[in-house]
Amino acid sequence: MVYFIKKSRNEVLTNNSTSETESIGTKKNDTKIIDTTDVVVHLLPCEIGHTGPANVSAMFVVRGSESETVANTDLDASKDFVCDTSTSMAATTHTQQSQQKHGSTYFATFRGRGLQGIYAQIPNEYRGEVFVPFPSGVENATGVEWRSSGGFDAVYVWGHDEVPTEIHNAAIWKMSNRVVVCDNGTGFVKCGFSGTNFPEAIFPAVVGRPILRAEERIGEAALKDIMVGDEAAAVRNLLQMAYPMENGIIRDWDNMVHLWNYTFSEKLHISNPADHKILLTEPVMNPKKNREKMCEMMFDHYSFGGVYVAIQAVLTLYAQGLQTGVVVDSGDGVTHIVPVYEGFALPHMIRRLDVAGRDITRYLIKLLLLRGYAFNRTADFETVRQLKEKLCYVGYDLALEQKLATETTVLVESYTLPDGRVIKVGSERFEAPEALFQPHLVDVESDGIADMLFNCIQSGEIDIRSELYKHIVLSGGTSMYPGLPTRLEKELKKLYLDRVLRGDASRLKDFKLRVEDPPRRKHMVFLGGAVLADIMKDRETFWVTKQEWQEQGVRALDKFGGRA
Numbered sequence: 001m002v003y004f005i006k007k008s009r010n011e012v013l014t015n016n017s018t019s020e021t022e023s024i025g026t027k028k029n030d031t032k033i034i035d036t037t038d039v040v041v042h043l044l045p046c047e048i049g050h051t052g053p054a055n056v057s058a059m060f061v062v063r064g065s066e067s068e069t070v071a072n073t074d075l076d077a078s079k080d081f082v083c084d085t086s087t088s089m090a091a092t093t094h095t096q097q098s099q100q101k102h103g104s105t106y107f108a109t110f111r112g113r114g115l116q117g118i119y120a121q122i123p124n125e126y127r128g129e130v131f132v133p134f135p136s137g138v139e140n141a142t143g144v145e146w147r148s149s150g151g152f153d154a155v156y157v158w159g160h161d162e163v164p165t166e167i168h169n170a171a172i173w174k175m176s177n178r179v180v181v182c183d184n185g186t187g188f189v190k191c192g193f194s195g196t197n198f199p200e201a202i203f204p205a206v207v208g209r210p211i212l213r214a215e216e217r218i219g220e221a222a223l224k225d226i227m228v229g230d231e232a233a234a235v236r237n238l239l240q241m242a243y244p245m246e247n248g249i250i251r252d253w254d255n256m257v258h259l260w261n262y263t264f265s266e267k268l269h270i271s272n273p274a275d276h277k278i279l280l281t282e283p284v285m286n287p288k289k290n291r292e293k294m295c296e297m298m299f300d301h302y303s304f305g306g307v308y309v310a311i312q313a314v315l316t317l318y319a320q321g322l323q324t325g326v327v328v329d330s331g332d333g334v335t336h337i338v339p340v341y342e343g344f345a346l347p348h349m350i351r352r353l354d355v356a357g358r359d360i361t362r363y364l365i366k367l368l369l370l371r372g373y374a375f376n377r378t379a380d381f382e383t384v385r386q387l388k389e390k391l392c393y394v395g396y397d398l399a400l401e402q403k404l405a406t407e408t409t410v411l412v413e414s415y416t417l418p419d420g421r422v423i424k425v426g427s428e429r430f431e432a433p434e435a436l437f438q439p440h441l442v443d444v445e446s447d448g449i450a451d452m453l454f455n456c457i458q459s460g461e462i463d464i465r466s467e468l469y470k471h472i473v474l475s476g477g478t479s480m481y482p483g484l485p486t487r488l489e490k491e492l493k494k495l496y497l498d499r500v501l502r503g504d505a506s507r508l509k510d511f512k513l514r515v516e517d518p519p520r521r522k523h524m525v526f527l528g529g530a531v532l533a534d535i536m537k538d539r540e541t542f543w544v545t546k547q548e549w550q551e552q553g554v555r556a557l558d559k560f561g562g563r564a
Contacts, residue, residue: 179533180270180278180304182263183312183526186245186333187357187385187477189229190526191263194279194533199526201267204382205332207255208232208239228262236382237418247354248283248334249290257301264302277306277543279533281525283329284311284336284345285352292554299549306543308536309560313338314345315528316475320518324464325471328453328488329525330478332357335436335449337456341464349459351452355435357478359442361385364392364432373423387415387425388432394483395430396490402427433481437491450491458500472515475524485515 179194185205192200208227223238224231232239244256264270278298282291291309298304313327317340326339335353339346365375365384375384391413395401405411405427412426435441437448447455457468469492474485492513501507518524536542541559548556 178276179537180264180268180273180276181526181529181533182260182278183281183529184245184250184259185331185477185525186243186248187331189259189263190523191267192526192530193268194530194537196530197527199523201263202523203229203262203267204233205229205243205245205259206232206236207242207244207258208236209242210238211240212238226258228258229267233382241381245333247356248286248331250294253293253297257297260297260302273302273304274546276304277308277533277537278304279529280307280309281312281315281529282309283331283334283352284313284338284347284350291560292557295544295549295554295557299546303546306540306545307549308533308543309557310529310532311338311345312336312525313475314340315526315532316473316521316524317528318531319524319528320473320516322471322473324467325473325516326453326457326468327473327475328449328479329475330356330436330449331476332478335476335478337449337453339456339460339468341460341467346460349456351456353439353444353446353449353452355439355442355444355446355449356476357385357388359444360392360432360435360478361388363435363442364388364428367428367431368423368425371428383418389480391415391425391429392433392481393430394433394436394481394487396483396487398430398434401430405430433484436478436484437487450488450495453488454492454495454499466512469511469513472513473521473524474515474517475521477522479517479521485517488515489513 181192181194183190183199187205188202189205190199190202192198206229209225210223210227223235227235227239232241242252242255244250244252244259250256264273270276280294280298282294294309295307298307312331313329313336316327316329317323317325322340323343324341326337328337329335333356335356337351337353339349361381361384364387365380368375368384401411409426411429412424413429414422414424416422437450439446439448446452453472457465460468472488474488492515493508493511496511496513497503497505497508501511520527544556544559548559
């Protein structure tokens with residue numbers, strides 16, 4: 001059903017009456033032109049499901065013709081709304097195309113935050129609407145109208161207060177049962193809700209306290225006794241920074257509580273956790289005590305209605321749509337390799353490497369110190385991390401890269417620091433990520449990521465190895481280095497040739513190997529968690545409920561099954 005809201009009278013009209021709908025706007029070329037004093041809402045059928053983030057405070061509607069796409073629009077207001085150009089978002093007036101697009105999901109961003117919407121069929125005279133629920137916290141949204149130069153008539157935005165009771169109570173607005181998905185990474189927290197394709201918020205997993213307690217304000221930034229996440233990162237040079245997690249394990253529970261408070265209150269705006277279940281993530285081979293303490297905090301401190309703790313690597317495979325494969329998940333604190341066959345993890349084959357993004361950042365600081373640049377290992381950590389993400393890559397041929405670095409300047413790049421200094425970075429660009437393949441560079445006694453992956457697959461049954469080699473999936477922020485997939489393929493082929501084929505290169509052509517590097521792999525764990533939580537949200541046997549926790553304590557966690 002299509003609702004028309006006359007903002008001046010705040011009454012709801014439906015398309016059942018021709019006279020009523022004609023009084024709102026005028027038809028032109030079989031496309032309904034909505035007057036600027038009106039807004040239009042299309043409510044999705046319940047079976048399509050909830051598609052918007054929780055605490056929806058506004059929505060937008062775009063109208064267009066067959067040849068117009070959101071990707072080509074040029075919106076005002078500093079281009080706050082941007083389409084994900086990798087996804088077609090055509091709004092059409094063609095009946096056949098409308099039927100084909102019914103239920104299709106579309107993606108966009110608003111001020112850098114992910115949005116999701118569904119194209120749905122509506123009556124002929126009102127075809128062409130595409131809607132996306134906004135995240136909560138959109139500032140000054142009420143009454144805003146954006147005109148586009150790309151052919152669309154308008155984009156309308158409004159707040160909850162203007163929405164009539166009939167619509168407010170409709171299925172699309174009932175978000176209270178949304179499952180919270182919280183991927184607590186060592187470096188970043190990715191949080192949101194089930195059934196979404198983007199995290200609602202991504203922010204550094206850091207807690208800061210002012211170095212100079214007497215200062216209350218530095219420039220426009222107000223200093224508080226405890227600053228968390230984005231607010232701490234913005235004034236990091238003035239704070240003593242603490243990271244609650246190390247190598248995927250929570251080491252500082254007091255600061256972790258501050259991080260969770262910030263997540264649930266400031267980012268997700270959850271007023272009553274008892275109305276929600278929560279899905280948490282953890283790396284494989286994490287201490288059992290760590291999992292028990294997490295659940296204790298969720299139940300006893302926050303009072304969530306239900307909890308599930310999922311292994312990050314398995315969620316990655318869910319997000320990729322695979323039943324069998326090997327996940328190489330490398331985040332900020334830990335790298336782990338998890339083989340999964342027909343939907344079941346194989347715990348006896350799991351490998352864990354305590355070298356990841358944070359270790360590479362520290363090693364890069366060391367390399368820059370050796371070059372003569374002065375960096376503080378704590379205060380400048382975030383600066384060097386950003387430098388690493390912008391300039392570092394994995395070298396395909398290490399000897400060739402080193403030769404280029406010593407004999408030419410082609411690898412030298414300039415980088416401007418926050419204080420205005422410009423530094424030149426050369427061989428450090430590939431030397432720092434090399435720690436993944438040679439852990440001894442960061443004082444870790446272990447096989448490198450390629451050897452570990454090869455040994456992991458070879459330790460499996462001979463009849464499943466070929467399937468595992470064909471589905472190696474990269475995940476996590478540290479897997480984003482350019483050159484990593486090709487270097488891994490090269491190293492694996494070399495190991496297979498030397499150790500399995502005994503140097504017989506003629507047989508290598510029959511060896512099928514594929515390293516998958518999805519473009520959104522930085523957030524793959526969250527995406528898999530959002531899918532799993534949405535499927536299982538009403539299956540009570542899946543979750544540990546608060547009642548079970550109160551009756552059984554930590555024994556209730558046996559429901560999760562044996563964990564590696």
